[in-house]
Amino acid sequence: MKPRNSGSVVRLAAPLRALAQRFSFLLLVLASVALMMVGRIDALSVDSARARVTDAFAPILDAISRPAATAAHVVESVVEVQNAFEENQRLKAENARLLQWKQAALRLEAENISLRSLLKATPEPSSSFITARVIAAPGSSFLRTLVVTAGRRDGVRKGQAAIAGSGLVGRVIEVGEWSARVLLLTDINTRIPVVLERSRQRAVMAGDNSDQTRLLYLPPEAPVQVGERVVTSGHGGQFPPGLPVGVVSSAGERGVRVQPNVDLSRVEHLQLVEFSLPGSEAEPSSESK
Template identity: 65%
Template structure:
Protein backbone atom coordinates (compact mmCIF):
# COMPACT_ATOMS: atom_id res chain seq x y z
CA UNK A 1 0.00 0.00 0.00
CA UNK A 2 2.85 2.34 0.91
CA UNK A 3 4.67 1.51 -2.25
CA UNK A 4 1.62 2.12 -4.31
CA UNK A 5 0.96 5.49 -2.63
CA UNK A 6 4.62 6.44 -2.95
CA UNK A 7 4.61 5.55 -6.61
CA UNK A 8 1.45 7.54 -7.11
CA UNK A 9 3.05 10.59 -5.47
CA UNK A 10 6.15 10.24 -7.61
CA UNK A 11 4.08 9.91 -10.76
CA UNK A 12 2.12 13.04 -9.86
CA UNK A 13 5.15 15.09 -8.77
CA UNK A 14 7.30 14.26 -11.79
CA UNK A 15 5.15 16.15 -14.34
CA UNK A 16 4.85 19.10 -11.93
CA UNK A 17 8.63 19.21 -11.45
CA UNK A 18 9.20 19.04 -15.20
CA UNK A 19 6.67 21.83 -15.72
CA UNK A 20 8.39 23.91 -13.02
CA UNK A 21 11.79 23.39 -14.58
CA UNK A 22 10.40 24.43 -17.94
CA UNK A 23 8.77 27.65 -16.79
CA UNK A 24 10.84 28.60 -13.69
CA UNK A 25 12.43 31.61 -15.40
CA UNK A 26 8.99 32.94 -16.37
CA UNK A 27 7.75 32.30 -12.84
CA UNK A 28 10.68 34.27 -11.41
CA UNK A 29 9.87 37.20 -13.68
CA UNK A 30 6.22 37.07 -12.66
CA UNK A 31 7.20 36.92 -8.97
CA UNK A 32 9.55 39.89 -9.38
CA UNK A 33 6.88 41.93 -11.12
CA UNK A 34 4.40 40.97 -8.43
CA UNK A 35 6.81 42.10 -5.70
CA UNK A 36 7.37 45.37 -7.50
CA UNK A 37 3.64 46.00 -7.85
CA UNK A 38 3.05 45.02 -4.25
CA UNK A 39 5.84 47.31 -3.15
CA UNK A 40 4.25 50.20 -5.02
CA UNK A 41 0.89 49.47 -3.48
CA UNK A 42 2.03 48.96 0.13
CA UNK A 43 5.63 50.13 0.55
CA UNK A 44 5.46 50.00 4.36
CA UNK A 45 4.75 46.28 4.45
CA UNK A 46 7.51 45.58 1.93
CA UNK A 47 10.02 47.63 3.95
CA UNK A 48 9.11 45.76 7.12
CA UNK A 49 9.46 42.44 5.34
CA UNK A 50 12.81 43.44 3.86
CA UNK A 51 14.03 44.54 7.28
CA UNK A 52 12.98 41.26 8.87
CA UNK A 53 14.68 39.23 6.15
CA UNK A 54 17.83 41.28 6.54
CA UNK A 55 17.75 40.82 10.31
CA UNK A 56 17.28 37.10 9.88
CA UNK A 57 20.19 36.67 7.49
CA UNK A 58 22.54 39.18 9.14
CA UNK A 59 24.00 36.72 11.70
CA UNK A 60 24.52 34.12 8.98
CA UNK A 61 26.22 36.62 6.71
CA UNK A 62 28.35 37.81 9.63
CA UNK A 63 29.53 34.28 10.38
CA UNK A 64 30.23 33.59 6.72
CA UNK A 65 32.15 36.85 6.26
CA UNK A 66 34.49 36.33 9.21
CA UNK A 67 36.71 33.67 7.57
CA UNK A 68 37.00 35.78 4.42
CA UNK A 69 37.82 38.89 6.49
CA UNK A 70 40.39 36.96 8.49
CA UNK A 71 42.00 35.63 5.31
CA UNK A 72 42.06 39.15 3.84
CA UNK A 73 43.71 40.47 7.02
CA UNK A 74 46.36 37.75 6.85
CA UNK A 75 47.08 38.49 3.19
CA UNK A 76 47.29 42.23 3.90
CA UNK A 77 49.65 41.58 6.82
CA UNK A 78 51.92 39.52 4.58
CA UNK A 79 51.92 42.26 1.95
CA UNK A 80 52.63 44.90 4.58
CA UNK A 81 55.54 42.88 5.94
CA UNK A 82 56.95 42.59 2.43
CA UNK A 83 56.60 46.34 1.94
CA UNK A 84 58.19 47.05 5.31
CA UNK A 85 61.08 44.76 4.46
CA UNK A 86 61.67 46.54 1.15
CA UNK A 87 61.31 49.97 2.78
CA UNK A 88 63.75 48.97 5.53
CA UNK A 89 66.31 47.87 2.97
CA UNK A 90 65.89 51.11 1.02
CA UNK A 91 66.27 53.20 4.18
CA UNK A 92 69.42 51.31 5.15
CA UNK A 93 70.98 52.06 1.76
CA UNK A 94 69.86 55.70 1.91
CA UNK A 95 71.24 56.03 5.43
CA UNK A 96 74.60 54.67 4.29
CA UNK A 97 74.71 57.19 1.41
CA UNK A 98 73.73 60.04 3.75
CA UNK A 99 76.52 59.11 6.14
CA UNK A 100 78.97 59.32 3.27
CA UNK A 101 77.63 62.71 2.26
CA UNK A 102 77.77 63.85 5.89
CA UNK A 103 81.45 63.01 6.09
CA UNK A 104 82.07 64.81 2.79
CA UNK A 105 80.09 67.84 4.01
CA UNK A 106 82.01 68.00 7.28
CA UNK A 107 85.30 67.80 5.40
CA UNK A 108 84.27 70.52 2.95
CA UNK A 109 82.95 72.70 5.76
CA UNK A 110 86.27 72.51 7.58
CA UNK A 111 88.13 73.29 4.35
CA UNK A 112 85.78 76.18 3.62
CA UNK A 113 86.31 77.69 7.08
CA UNK A 114 90.07 77.36 6.64
CA UNK A 115 90.02 79.10 3.24
CA UNK A 116 87.76 81.87 4.52
CA UNK A 117 90.12 82.55 7.37
CA UNK A 118 93.00 82.83 4.90
CA UNK A 119 91.08 85.22 2.65
CA UNK A 120 89.70 87.30 5.53
CA UNK A 121 86.23 86.52 4.19
CA UNK A 122 83.44 88.76 5.43
CA UNK A 123 80.06 86.96 5.43
CA UNK A 124 76.97 88.63 4.06
CA UNK A 125 74.77 90.32 6.65
CA UNK A 126 71.71 88.45 7.85
CA UNK A 127 68.61 88.96 5.73
CA UNK A 128 65.38 90.04 7.41
CA UNK A 129 62.00 90.67 5.87
CA UNK A 130 58.56 91.99 6.73
CA UNK A 131 55.40 90.68 5.08
CA UNK A 132 52.80 93.32 4.34
CA UNK A 133 49.43 93.44 2.62
CA UNK A 134 48.74 95.68 -0.36
CA UNK A 135 45.96 98.08 0.52
CA UNK A 136 46.05 100.48 -2.42
CA UNK A 137 47.19 100.61 -6.00
CA UNK A 138 47.28 104.32 -6.79
CA UNK A 139 48.75 103.65 -10.20
CA UNK A 140 47.98 105.65 -13.27
CA UNK A 141 49.31 106.12 -16.77
CA UNK A 142 52.25 108.03 -15.29
CA UNK A 143 52.87 106.31 -11.94
CA UNK A 144 53.12 102.63 -10.96
CA UNK A 145 53.20 102.28 -7.17
CA UNK A 146 51.69 100.22 -4.34
CA UNK A 147 50.79 101.11 -0.76
CA UNK A 148 51.31 98.41 1.89
CA UNK A 149 50.41 98.00 5.57
CA UNK A 150 53.90 98.28 7.06
CA UNK A 151 55.83 101.35 8.02
CA UNK A 152 58.54 102.77 10.19
CA UNK A 153 57.16 101.15 13.34
CA UNK A 154 57.60 97.74 11.67
CA UNK A 155 61.20 98.38 10.69
CA UNK A 156 60.62 99.34 7.05
CA UNK A 157 63.36 101.51 5.56
CA UNK A 158 63.59 103.48 2.36
CA UNK A 159 65.32 101.55 -0.43
CA UNK A 160 64.39 98.05 0.79
CA UNK A 161 63.56 95.48 -1.87
CA UNK A 162 59.95 94.45 -2.41
CA UNK A 163 59.59 90.75 -3.29
CA UNK A 164 56.44 88.87 -4.27
CA UNK A 165 56.12 85.28 -5.36
CA UNK A 166 59.23 84.28 -7.29
CA UNK A 167 60.87 87.62 -7.97
CA UNK A 168 61.57 91.27 -7.32
CA UNK A 169 58.76 93.72 -7.99
CA UNK A 170 60.22 97.05 -6.86
CA UNK A 171 61.63 98.99 -3.92
CA UNK A 172 60.41 101.13 -1.04
CA UNK A 173 60.50 104.83 -1.91
CA UNK A 174 58.41 106.37 0.87
CA UNK A 175 58.02 105.27 4.49
CA UNK A 176 55.34 106.46 6.88
CA UNK A 177 54.63 105.46 10.43
CA UNK A 178 51.95 102.90 9.47
CA UNK A 179 52.33 102.44 5.72
CA UNK A 180 54.87 102.54 2.91
CA UNK A 181 54.89 103.20 -0.81
CA UNK A 182 56.56 100.82 -3.28
CA UNK A 183 57.83 101.94 -6.67
CA UNK A 184 57.26 99.09 -9.13
CA UNK A 185 59.88 98.02 -11.65
CA UNK A 186 57.56 99.09 -14.48
CA UNK A 187 57.40 102.72 -13.36
CA UNK A 188 59.07 105.26 -15.63
CA UNK A 189 61.31 106.34 -12.72
CA UNK A 190 62.62 102.80 -12.09
CA UNK A 191 66.22 102.06 -13.12
CA UNK A 192 67.77 98.77 -11.94
CA UNK A 193 71.15 97.32 -13.02
CA UNK A 194 70.66 93.74 -14.22
CA UNK A 195 72.58 90.83 -15.73
CA UNK A 196 71.36 88.18 -18.17
CA UNK A 197 71.69 84.65 -16.88
CA UNK A 198 73.16 82.81 -19.90
CA UNK A 199 75.06 85.46 -21.86
CA UNK A 200 76.14 87.31 -18.66
CA UNK A 201 75.56 90.60 -20.46
CA UNK A 202 74.85 93.59 -18.29
CA UNK A 203 72.15 96.13 -18.90
CA UNK A 204 69.85 98.61 -17.21
CA UNK A 205 66.24 97.64 -16.65
CA UNK A 206 64.21 100.76 -17.34
CA UNK A 207 60.50 101.05 -16.69
CA UNK A 208 58.35 102.98 -19.13
CA UNK A 209 54.91 102.62 -17.55
CA UNK A 210 54.15 99.52 -19.63
CA UNK A 211 53.80 95.93 -18.45
CA UNK A 212 57.23 95.02 -19.87
CA UNK A 213 60.19 97.26 -18.96
CA UNK A 214 63.05 97.75 -21.44
CA UNK A 215 66.66 96.60 -21.41
CA UNK A 216 68.86 99.63 -22.04
CA UNK A 217 72.58 100.41 -22.39
CA UNK A 218 73.53 97.00 -23.74
CA UNK A 219 76.62 96.56 -25.88
CA UNK A 220 76.14 97.48 -29.51
CA UNK A 221 75.17 94.43 -31.54
CA UNK A 222 74.64 92.29 -28.44
CA UNK A 223 72.24 89.41 -29.03
CA UNK A 224 69.80 88.30 -26.36
CA UNK A 225 68.16 84.91 -26.03
CA UNK A 226 64.38 84.63 -25.96
CA UNK A 227 63.29 83.39 -22.53
CA UNK A 228 66.65 84.13 -20.90
CA UNK A 229 66.23 84.99 -17.24
CA UNK A 230 67.20 88.40 -15.87
CA UNK A 231 68.70 88.98 -12.39
CA UNK A 232 69.87 91.99 -10.45
CA UNK A 233 73.60 92.57 -10.97
CA UNK A 234 74.28 94.22 -7.61
CA UNK A 235 75.91 97.28 -9.19
CA UNK A 236 75.24 100.60 -7.53
CA UNK A 237 74.49 99.04 -4.14
CA UNK A 238 70.74 99.25 -4.64
CA UNK A 239 70.05 95.51 -4.56
CA UNK A 240 72.24 92.47 -3.92
CA UNK A 241 73.12 90.36 -6.98
CA UNK A 242 71.03 87.39 -8.01
CA UNK A 243 67.47 88.54 -7.36
CA UNK A 244 65.21 87.18 -10.15
CA UNK A 245 63.27 89.80 -12.05
CA UNK A 246 61.87 88.27 -15.22
CA UNK A 247 62.54 86.75 -18.62
CA UNK A 248 63.67 88.35 -21.85
CA UNK A 249 61.27 88.74 -24.74
CA UNK A 250 62.29 90.05 -28.13
CA UNK A 251 58.82 90.64 -29.50
CA UNK A 252 58.30 94.12 -30.88
CA UNK A 253 61.84 94.67 -32.14
CA UNK A 254 63.57 95.59 -28.86
CA UNK A 255 64.50 93.45 -25.86
CA UNK A 256 62.09 93.74 -22.99
CA UNK A 257 61.54 91.85 -19.76
CA UNK A 258 58.41 89.96 -18.72
CA UNK A 259 58.28 90.21 -14.89
CA UNK A 260 58.29 87.01 -12.86
CA UNK A 261 55.23 88.28 -11.00
CA UNK A 262 51.97 89.58 -12.39
CA UNK A 263 52.22 93.11 -11.02
CA UNK A 264 48.48 93.70 -11.45
CA UNK A 265 47.53 90.92 -9.03
CA UNK A 266 49.85 91.44 -6.07
CA UNK A 267 48.11 91.03 -2.71
CA UNK A 268 51.07 90.60 -0.34
CA UNK A 269 54.73 91.61 -0.56
CA UNK A 270 57.86 90.96 1.44
CA UNK A 271 59.95 94.00 2.24
CA UNK A 272 63.45 92.54 2.45
CA UNK A 273 66.39 94.15 4.22
CA UNK A 274 69.59 92.74 2.73
CA UNK A 275 71.80 94.79 5.04
CA UNK A 276 72.84 97.24 2.31
CA UNK A 277 73.95 100.57 3.81
CA UNK A 278 71.05 102.98 3.89
CA UNK A 279 72.97 105.77 2.19
CA UNK A 280 73.51 103.81 -1.01
CA UNK A 281 69.93 102.65 -1.20
CA UNK A 282 68.55 106.07 -0.41
CA UNK A 283 70.72 107.76 -3.00
CA UNK A 284 69.59 105.25 -5.63
CA UNK A 285 65.96 106.31 -5.18
CA UNK A 286 65.22 109.06 -7.61
CA UNK A 287 63.34 112.15 -6.42
CA UNK A 288 60.85 111.76 -9.25
CA UNK A 289 59.62 108.54 -7.68
CA UNK A 290 58.20 110.45 -4.75
CA UNK A 291 55.69 112.34 -6.81
Protein backbone atom coordinates (compact mmCIF):
# COMPACT_ATOMS: atom_id res chain seq x y z
CA MET A 1 0.00 0.00 0.00
CA LYS A 2 1.14 3.55 -0.78
CA PRO A 3 1.68 5.86 2.18
CA ARG A 4 -0.97 8.49 2.77
CA ASN A 5 1.51 11.39 2.94
CA SER A 6 2.66 10.74 -0.68
CA GLY A 7 -0.89 11.10 -1.93
CA SER A 8 -1.32 14.35 -0.07
CA VAL A 9 1.94 15.68 -1.59
CA VAL A 10 0.71 14.84 -5.04
CA ARG A 11 -2.59 16.55 -4.37
CA LEU A 12 -0.80 19.68 -3.13
CA ALA A 13 1.67 19.72 -6.06
CA ALA A 14 -1.00 19.44 -8.75
CA PRO A 15 -2.35 22.99 -8.29
CA LEU A 16 1.19 24.38 -8.16
CA ARG A 17 2.09 22.60 -11.42
CA ALA A 18 -1.04 23.93 -13.10
CA LEU A 19 -0.23 27.44 -11.87
CA ALA A 20 3.35 27.21 -13.16
CA GLN A 21 2.18 26.02 -16.57
CA ARG A 22 -0.37 28.82 -16.79
CA PHE A 23 2.13 31.57 -15.94
CA SER A 24 5.28 29.97 -17.47
CA PHE A 25 5.38 32.30 -20.48
CA LEU A 26 4.98 35.35 -18.25
CA LEU A 27 7.70 34.09 -15.93
CA LEU A 28 10.08 33.56 -18.85
CA VAL A 29 9.42 37.08 -20.14
CA LEU A 30 10.06 38.51 -16.67
CA ALA A 31 13.27 36.46 -16.37
CA SER A 32 14.45 37.75 -19.74
CA VAL A 33 13.75 41.33 -18.75
CA ALA A 34 15.57 40.79 -15.47
CA LEU A 35 18.60 39.37 -17.26
CA MET A 36 18.63 42.33 -19.65
CA MET A 37 18.50 44.77 -16.73
CA VAL A 38 21.29 42.92 -14.95
CA GLY A 39 23.32 43.00 -18.15
CA ARG A 40 22.86 46.76 -18.38
CA ILE A 41 23.77 47.28 -14.74
CA ASP A 42 26.71 44.87 -14.48
CA ALA A 43 27.90 43.93 -17.96
CA LEU A 44 31.21 42.52 -16.72
CA SER A 45 29.52 40.02 -14.46
CA VAL A 46 27.16 38.91 -17.24
CA ASP A 47 30.06 38.46 -19.70
CA SER A 48 31.98 36.51 -17.10
CA ALA A 49 29.00 34.26 -16.42
CA ARG A 50 28.42 33.76 -20.15
CA ALA A 51 32.08 32.80 -20.60
CA ARG A 52 31.85 30.27 -17.76
CA VAL A 53 28.72 28.74 -19.28
CA THR A 54 30.40 28.57 -22.68
CA ASP A 55 33.45 26.91 -21.13
CA ALA A 56 31.22 24.42 -19.38
CA PHE A 57 29.37 23.46 -22.57
CA ALA A 58 32.40 23.59 -24.90
CA PRO A 59 33.55 20.00 -24.20
CA ILE A 60 30.01 18.75 -24.78
CA LEU A 61 29.70 20.63 -28.06
CA ASP A 62 33.12 19.39 -29.13
CA ALA A 63 32.15 15.81 -28.38
CA ILE A 64 28.92 16.26 -30.33
CA SER A 65 30.69 17.82 -33.33
CA ARG A 66 33.36 15.12 -33.61
CA PRO A 67 31.01 12.34 -34.76
CA ALA A 68 29.53 14.71 -37.36
CA ALA A 69 32.98 15.64 -38.69
CA THR A 70 34.01 11.99 -38.67
CA ALA A 71 30.86 11.00 -40.53
CA ALA A 72 31.44 13.73 -43.11
CA HIS A 73 35.02 12.56 -43.58
CA VAL A 74 33.87 8.97 -43.99
CA VAL A 75 31.26 10.01 -46.57
CA GLU A 76 33.88 12.04 -48.45
CA SER A 77 36.27 9.08 -48.42
CA VAL A 78 33.56 6.77 -49.76
CA VAL A 79 32.79 9.23 -52.57
CA GLU A 80 36.50 9.49 -53.44
CA VAL A 81 36.84 5.71 -53.50
CA GLN A 82 33.78 5.48 -55.75
CA ASN A 83 35.18 8.12 -58.09
CA ALA A 84 38.56 6.37 -58.16
CA PHE A 85 36.85 3.08 -58.97
CA GLU A 86 34.88 4.63 -61.83
CA GLU A 87 38.01 6.36 -63.16
CA ASN A 88 39.88 3.07 -62.95
CA GLN A 89 37.16 1.31 -64.93
CA ARG A 90 37.19 4.06 -67.55
CA LEU A 91 40.98 3.90 -67.88
CA LYS A 92 40.86 0.12 -68.22
CA ALA A 93 38.32 0.39 -71.04
CA GLU A 94 40.36 3.13 -72.72
CA ASN A 95 43.53 1.06 -72.36
CA ALA A 96 41.80 -1.92 -73.97
CA ARG A 97 40.72 0.28 -76.90
CA LEU A 98 44.23 1.66 -77.27
CA LEU A 99 45.67 -1.85 -77.32
CA GLN A 100 43.27 -2.73 -80.12
CA TRP A 101 44.37 0.34 -82.07
CA LYS A 102 48.00 -0.54 -81.40
CA GLN A 103 47.51 -4.00 -82.87
CA ALA A 104 45.73 -2.49 -85.88
CA ALA A 105 48.56 0.03 -86.33
CA LEU A 106 51.22 -2.69 -86.16
CA ARG A 107 49.30 -4.80 -88.69
CA LEU A 108 48.91 -1.84 -91.05
CA GLU A 109 52.58 -0.93 -90.65
CA ALA A 110 53.65 -4.46 -91.58
CA GLU A 111 51.25 -4.43 -94.54
CA ASN A 112 52.55 -1.03 -95.63
CA ILE A 113 56.15 -2.22 -95.51
CA SER A 114 55.23 -5.31 -97.55
CA LEU A 115 53.39 -3.27 -100.19
CA ARG A 116 56.20 -0.74 -100.43
CA SER A 117 58.68 -3.53 -101.01
CA LEU A 118 56.48 -4.95 -103.80
CA LEU A 119 55.89 -1.58 -105.45
CA LYS A 120 59.45 -0.33 -104.90
CA ALA A 121 57.92 2.87 -103.59
CA THR A 122 60.10 5.91 -103.01
CA PRO A 123 60.74 6.35 -99.26
CA GLU A 124 59.43 9.39 -97.46
CA PRO A 125 61.86 12.31 -97.34
CA SER A 126 64.04 12.52 -94.25
CA SER A 127 63.41 15.26 -91.75
CA SER A 128 65.23 17.06 -88.98
CA PHE A 129 63.96 19.63 -86.55
CA ILE A 130 65.06 22.35 -84.18
CA THR A 131 63.10 23.23 -81.05
CA ALA A 132 62.81 26.93 -80.33
CA ARG A 133 61.02 29.08 -77.77
CA VAL A 134 58.56 31.77 -78.79
CA ILE A 135 59.71 35.14 -77.47
CA ALA A 136 57.37 37.55 -79.22
CA ALA A 137 54.15 37.72 -81.20
CA PRO A 138 54.45 41.00 -83.08
CA GLY A 139 51.10 40.62 -84.77
CA SER A 140 48.81 43.35 -86.00
CA SER A 141 45.61 43.73 -87.96
CA PHE A 142 47.56 42.92 -91.14
CA LEU A 143 50.26 40.50 -89.96
CA ARG A 144 50.24 37.43 -87.72
CA THR A 145 53.75 36.15 -86.96
CA LEU A 146 55.83 34.71 -84.12
CA VAL A 147 59.49 35.31 -83.29
CA VAL A 148 61.50 32.32 -81.99
CA THR A 149 64.93 31.96 -80.36
CA ALA A 150 66.65 30.04 -83.15
CA GLY A 151 68.34 31.35 -86.25
CA ARG A 152 70.84 30.69 -88.95
CA ARG A 153 73.52 29.57 -86.50
CA ASP A 154 71.13 26.80 -85.32
CA GLY A 155 70.38 25.55 -88.82
CA VAL A 156 67.08 27.35 -89.38
CA ARG A 157 66.20 27.86 -93.05
CA LYS A 158 63.55 29.93 -94.78
CA GLY A 159 60.51 27.82 -95.68
CA GLN A 160 60.84 25.30 -92.85
CA ALA A 161 57.59 24.06 -91.32
CA ALA A 162 56.72 25.26 -87.82
CA ILE A 163 54.94 22.59 -85.80
CA ALA A 164 53.60 22.74 -82.24
CA GLY A 165 51.94 19.89 -80.41
CA SER A 166 49.27 18.34 -82.59
CA GLY A 167 49.55 20.29 -85.80
CA LEU A 168 51.12 22.71 -88.24
CA VAL A 169 51.46 26.30 -87.08
CA GLY A 170 53.02 28.02 -90.08
CA ARG A 171 56.35 28.38 -91.90
CA VAL A 172 59.58 30.29 -91.48
CA ILE A 173 59.62 33.44 -93.61
CA GLU A 174 62.59 35.35 -92.20
CA VAL A 175 65.83 34.09 -90.67
CA GLY A 176 68.38 36.04 -88.67
CA GLU A 177 71.57 34.94 -87.02
CA TRP A 178 69.93 34.44 -83.59
CA SER A 179 66.21 34.47 -84.31
CA ALA A 180 63.60 33.67 -86.93
CA ARG A 181 60.10 34.84 -87.83
CA VAL A 182 57.23 32.39 -88.43
CA LEU A 183 54.19 33.26 -90.55
CA LEU A 184 51.09 31.74 -88.93
CA LEU A 185 48.34 29.79 -90.69
CA THR A 186 45.80 32.50 -89.92
CA ASP A 187 47.77 35.30 -91.61
CA ILE A 188 46.11 36.77 -94.68
CA ASN A 189 49.23 36.02 -96.75
CA THR A 190 49.17 32.27 -96.01
CA ARG A 191 48.15 29.80 -98.74
CA ILE A 192 48.62 26.06 -98.12
CA PRO A 193 47.49 23.19 -100.39
CA VAL A 194 45.42 20.82 -98.23
CA VAL A 195 43.16 17.80 -98.56
CA LEU A 196 40.10 16.73 -96.56
CA GLU A 197 41.10 13.48 -94.92
CA ARG A 198 37.79 11.62 -95.31
CA SER A 199 36.45 12.83 -98.66
CA ARG A 200 39.93 13.40 -100.22
CA GLN A 201 38.77 16.72 -101.65
CA ARG A 202 41.67 19.03 -102.41
CA ALA A 203 41.60 22.72 -101.61
CA VAL A 204 43.76 25.67 -100.65
CA MET A 205 43.64 26.83 -97.05
CA ALA A 206 43.89 30.60 -96.69
CA GLY A 207 44.18 32.81 -93.64
CA ASP A 208 42.16 35.97 -93.18
CA ASN A 209 43.68 37.36 -89.95
CA SER A 210 40.94 35.79 -87.81
CA ASP A 211 41.22 32.86 -85.41
CA GLN A 212 40.12 30.44 -88.13
CA THR A 213 41.08 29.81 -91.75
CA ARG A 214 38.96 29.17 -94.86
CA LEU A 215 39.09 26.70 -97.70
CA LEU A 216 39.25 27.98 -101.28
CA TYR A 217 38.59 26.33 -104.64
CA LEU A 218 36.31 23.60 -103.29
CA PRO A 219 33.71 22.28 -105.74
CA PRO A 220 30.16 23.38 -104.82
CA GLU A 221 29.05 19.75 -104.48
CA ALA A 222 32.03 18.73 -102.32
CA PRO A 223 30.84 16.49 -99.44
CA VAL A 224 32.35 18.51 -96.59
CA GLN A 225 31.40 17.48 -93.06
CA VAL A 226 31.88 19.44 -89.86
CA GLY A 227 34.58 17.79 -87.76
CA GLU A 228 36.46 16.37 -90.77
CA ARG A 229 40.23 16.58 -90.43
CA VAL A 230 42.27 18.74 -92.80
CA VAL A 231 45.88 17.79 -93.66
CA THR A 232 48.50 19.05 -96.05
CA SER A 233 48.29 17.58 -99.54
CA GLY A 234 51.99 17.86 -100.42
CA HIS A 235 51.32 19.80 -103.63
CA GLY A 236 53.68 22.62 -104.50
CA GLY A 237 56.59 21.16 -102.56
CA GLN A 238 55.98 23.48 -99.60
CA PHE A 239 55.08 20.81 -97.04
CA PRO A 240 55.01 17.00 -97.17
CA PRO A 241 51.59 15.31 -97.33
CA GLY A 242 49.73 14.32 -94.20
CA LEU A 243 50.67 17.10 -91.76
CA PRO A 244 47.60 17.80 -89.59
CA VAL A 245 46.34 21.34 -89.95
CA GLY A 246 42.90 21.53 -88.35
CA VAL A 247 39.28 20.39 -88.48
CA VAL A 248 36.30 21.76 -90.37
CA SER A 249 34.36 23.96 -87.95
CA SER A 250 31.56 25.11 -90.26
CA ALA A 251 30.38 24.60 -93.83
CA GLY A 252 27.65 26.69 -95.42
CA GLU A 253 26.85 29.51 -97.77
CA ARG A 254 29.64 31.64 -96.29
CA GLY A 255 32.23 28.99 -97.13
CA VAL A 256 34.11 26.31 -95.25
CA ARG A 257 35.93 27.37 -92.10
CA VAL A 258 38.76 25.42 -90.47
CA GLN A 259 39.71 25.54 -86.81
CA PRO A 260 43.49 25.04 -86.43
CA ASN A 261 44.60 22.14 -84.27
CA VAL A 262 46.85 24.44 -82.25
CA ASP A 263 45.72 27.45 -80.24
CA LEU A 264 47.99 29.96 -81.94
CA SER A 265 47.56 32.52 -79.15
CA ARG A 266 49.13 30.19 -76.56
CA VAL A 267 52.10 28.71 -78.41
CA GLU A 268 55.26 28.73 -76.26
CA HIS A 269 57.59 26.35 -78.11
CA LEU A 270 57.89 25.38 -81.78
CA GLN A 271 59.61 22.70 -83.78
CA LEU A 272 61.15 24.07 -86.96
CA VAL A 273 61.19 21.04 -89.25
CA GLU A 274 63.20 20.64 -92.43
CA PHE A 275 61.76 17.89 -94.64
CA SER A 276 64.36 18.19 -97.42
CA LEU A 277 61.71 18.24 -100.12
CA PRO A 278 62.93 18.66 -103.70
CA GLY A 279 62.61 22.27 -104.81
CA SER A 280 61.59 23.54 -101.37
CA GLU A 281 62.83 26.85 -100.00
CA ALA A 282 64.27 25.05 -96.96
CA GLU A 283 66.97 23.37 -99.06
CA PRO A 284 70.31 25.07 -98.58
CA SER A 285 71.48 26.90 -101.63
CA SER A 286 74.67 26.14 -103.49
CA GLU A 287 76.27 29.24 -102.00
CA SER A 288 75.80 27.93 -98.48
CA LYS A 289 77.32 24.50 -99.24
